[in-house]
Amino acid sequence: xxxxxxxxxxxxxxxxxxxxxxxxxxxxxxxSFNQSRLVTVWGGFSTHWYGELFNDDALKSAVALSxxxxxxxxxxxxxxxxxAGLVLARFGRFKGSSxxxxxxxxxxxxxEVIVGLSMLLLFVALSSTMNCGIDVAxxxxxxxxxxxxxxxxxxxxxxxxxxxxxxAYVAILIQSRxxxxxxxxxxxxxxxxxxxxxxxxxxxxxVIAPALVSGFLLSFTLSLDDYxxxxxxxxxxxxxxxxxxxxxxxLGLTPKVNALATIVVAxxxxxxxxxxxxxxxxxxxxxxxMQAAAAGxx
Amino acid sequence: xxxxxxxxxxxxxxxxxxxxxxxxxxMLLFFLIPFFFVLKISFAEVDISQPPYTDLVTRTEDLLQxxxxxxxxxxxxxxxxxxQYIVAYGTSLKMAFYTTVFTLLIGYPMAYHIARAKEATxxxxxxxxxxPFWTSFLLRVYAWIGILKDNGVLNNLLMSLHIINEPIxxxxxxxxxxxGMVYSYLPFMILPLYSHLxxxxxxxxxxxxxxxxxPWRTFLSITLPLSKGGIIAGSMMVFIPAVGEYVxxxxxxxxxxxxxxxxxxxxxxxxxxxxxxxxxxxxMIMLLIIPIIWFxxxxxxxxxxxx
Numbered sequence: 001x002x003x004x005x006x007x008x009x010x011x012x013x014x015x016x017x018x019x020x021x022x023x024x025x026x027x028x029x030x031x032s033f034n035q036s037r038l039v040t041v042w043g044g045f046s047t048h049w050y051g052e053l054f055n056d057d058a059l060k061s062a063v064a065l066s067x068x069x070x071x072x073x074x075x076x077x078x079x080x081x082x083x084a085g086l087v088l089a090r091f092g093r094f095k096g097s098s099x100x101x102x103x104x105x106x107x108x109x110x111x112e113v114i115v116g117l118s119m120l121l122l123f124v125a126l127s128s129t130m131n132c133g134i135d136v137a138x139x140x141x142x143x144x145x146x147x148x149x150x151x152x153x154x155x156x157x158x159x160x161x162x163x164x165x166x167x168a169y170v171a172i173l174i175q176s177r178x179x180x181x182x183x184x185x186x187x188x189x190x191x192x193x194x195x196x197x198x199x200x201x202x203x204x205x206x207v208i209a210p211a212l213v214s215g216f217l218l219s220f221t222l223s224l225d226d227y228x229x230x231x232x233x234x235x236x237x238x239x240x241x242x243x244x245x246x247x248x249x250x251l252g253l254t255p256k257v258n259a260l261a262t263i264v265v266a267x268x269x270x271x272x273x274x275x276x277x278x279x280x281x282x283x284x285x286x287x288x289x290m291q292a293a294a295a296g297x298x
Numbered sequence: 299x300x301x302x303x304x305x306x307x308x309x310x311x312x313x314x315x316x317x318x319x320x321x322x323x324x325m326l327l328f329f330l331i332p333f334f335f336v337l338k339i340s341f342a343e344v345d346i347s348q349p350p351y352t353d354l355v356t357r358t359e360d361l362l363q364x365x366x367x368x369x370x371x372x373x374x375x376x377x378x379x380x381x382q383y384i385v386a387y388g389t390s391l392k393m394a395f396y397t398t399v400f401t402l403l404i405g406y407p408m409a410y411h412i413a414r415a416k417e418a419t420x421x422x423x424x425x426x427x428x429x430p431f432w433t434s435f436l437l438r439v440y441a442w443i444g445i446l447k448d449n450g451v452l453n454n455l456l457m458s459l460h461i462i463n464e465p466i467x468x469x470x471x472x473x474x475x476x477x478g479m480v481y482s483y484l485p486f487m488i489l490p491l492y493s494h495l496x497x498x499x500x501x502x503x504x505x506x507x508x509x510x511x512x513p514w515r516t517f518l519s520i521t522l523p524l525s526k527g528g529i530i531a532g533s534m535m536v537f538i539p540a541v542g543e544y545v546x547x548x549x550x551x552x553x554x555x556x557x558x559x560x561x562x563x564x565x566x567x568x569x570x571x572x573x574x575x576x577x578x579x580x581x582m583i584m585l586l587i588i589p590i591i592w593f594x595x596x597x598x599x600x601x602x603x604x605x
Binding site for chain 1 (some may be wrong): 320333335404415421435436440484501541542593
């Protein structure tokens with residue numbers, strides 16, 4: 001329902017709405033260049049806090065760990081979430097399909113404290129039934145494998161938690177993309193005797209590629225941003241970026257946090273604007289190609 | 299050709315089952331089964347051991363004993379309406395409800411105007427809604443501390459405009475929690491509303507106008523009913539997670555307004571009372587089970603409707 005010009009009322013309403021969304025971000029950026037240690041008292045322009053930021057080793061290792069987990073979670077979430085999306089969009093009803101749909105979407109709404117606690121209790125119970133405290137030399141193959149994964153909380157447990165959360169988002173994205181997609185291409189390929197797996201890789205994957213990319217990016221961001229799940233699933237040796245931010249805020253070490261926020265906002269803005277441009281361009285060239293094809297056909 | 303199709307038909311169910319098994323197994327293992335551990339441990343007692351709770355099952359010579367300890371549940375409900383847990387549940391439900399109402403009131407007109415804009419403008423506006431969502435949630439919550447505190451941006455502004463003479467206490471009050479929650483959950487309301495409103499056929503609105511309906515009447519009898527799906531989806535996306543919100547009350551709230559998410563984290567962390575934390579979680583799930591089931595039913599109906 002697009003119809004021409006926006007009224008003055010609509011414009012001002014949107015302006016106020018966007019002011020609400022952006023005022024906090026702008027204030028963070030402004031105060032990141034503040035000379036003063038006091039966050040809200042202006043003491044002159046300075047890039048001092050950026051220097052401090054780059055010398056913080058705890059922060060550096062937190063960033064490295066967060067990126068590693070985000071990357072691995074995004075890969076796993078795209079792999080599993082795409083299959084889940086395909087099942088939701090194409091497989092219709094099967095035994096347990098309702099439970100399946102519920103399980104996939106529930107992590108999107110379920111309060112994170114509950115998800116975090118329940119996963120932690122699972123891992124703790126696993127490590128205690130596996131007797132992970134005992135001598136490593138006495139362990140069987142499976143036992144040592146399970147204990148190295150769940151026995152000590154850290155990267156693996158955080159990765160499992162983040163992946164579970166992100167699968168939901170990827171599955172929804174893929175599912176809605178598959179519903180928009182023209183099924184006749186897949187059906188034609190099947191009629192010509194193509195194996196369903198081949199159909200999926202040769203036809204379906206290229207068509208849903210943009211959704212795969214946005215699913216990856218969304219998962220990456222969600223994982224990079226998650227505090228609550230991580231708080232439950234991390235161990236003593238694993239501090240992620242949100243944990244660093246959270247404790248900095250709690251301890252009042254905040255001018256550095258402002259500088260960090262500004263860097264994050266800058267990177268995200270550049271990235272989102274660029275990808276939006278690329279998507280619009282791709283859409284235009286696709287439309288042009290379709291028009292050309294239609295003209296050629298007649 | 300037929301042989302090929304037969305082969306395919308024979309392959310399909312088997313292949314499908316295998317494909318389905320991958321996400322199914324993952325979600326069962328790491329999402330559903332963990333809830334049974336929460337349930338189990340909520341019946342345990344605190345123990346100074348590793349892990350810090352007692353076993354429900356004890357084995358002596360030839361006796362298998364199961365201890366179901368209801369103490370934690372009794373502790374939640376024992377002090378009646380004034381008990382700290384009951385108050386915390388009440389506060390959380392109230393906060394989540396207000397958050398849903400305010401995000402709906404602010405988000406609906408935004409989603410509506412974005413959906414009615416020209417396509418190019420629409421994409422830009424939608425990107426502007428999404429952009430804060432991609433930047434860190436913690437950092438955006440933190441930004442409100444700088445705005446709302448006594449010598450913060452808002453108080454300084456109001457004082458320099460001579461609207462107030464001394465700072466208003468805003469930070470660490472229920473008001474600051476509310477601002478933080480509405481702010482953080484707003485995109486979750488706008489996006490489902492937008493995706494429903496954008497599908498609305500403009501010709502219906504024109505027809506209503508041609509038949510002499512006032513804009514307000516058109517809105518009430520056409521736009522609103524047709525966007526019901528978006529309102530329900532958005533409200534659930536906001537309400538259910540908001541009930542268990544931990545970070546916002548922890549960073550923006552004072553000590554007096556205890557919400558249940560923070561209570562759970564306190565029992566789990568500083569108090570090291572995992573059975574209590576589990577019981578708190580079980581009761582929270584009980585409270586949310588009706589909206590969750592309702593949401594799930596609604597989603598399934600929506601998905602079928604789209605086919």
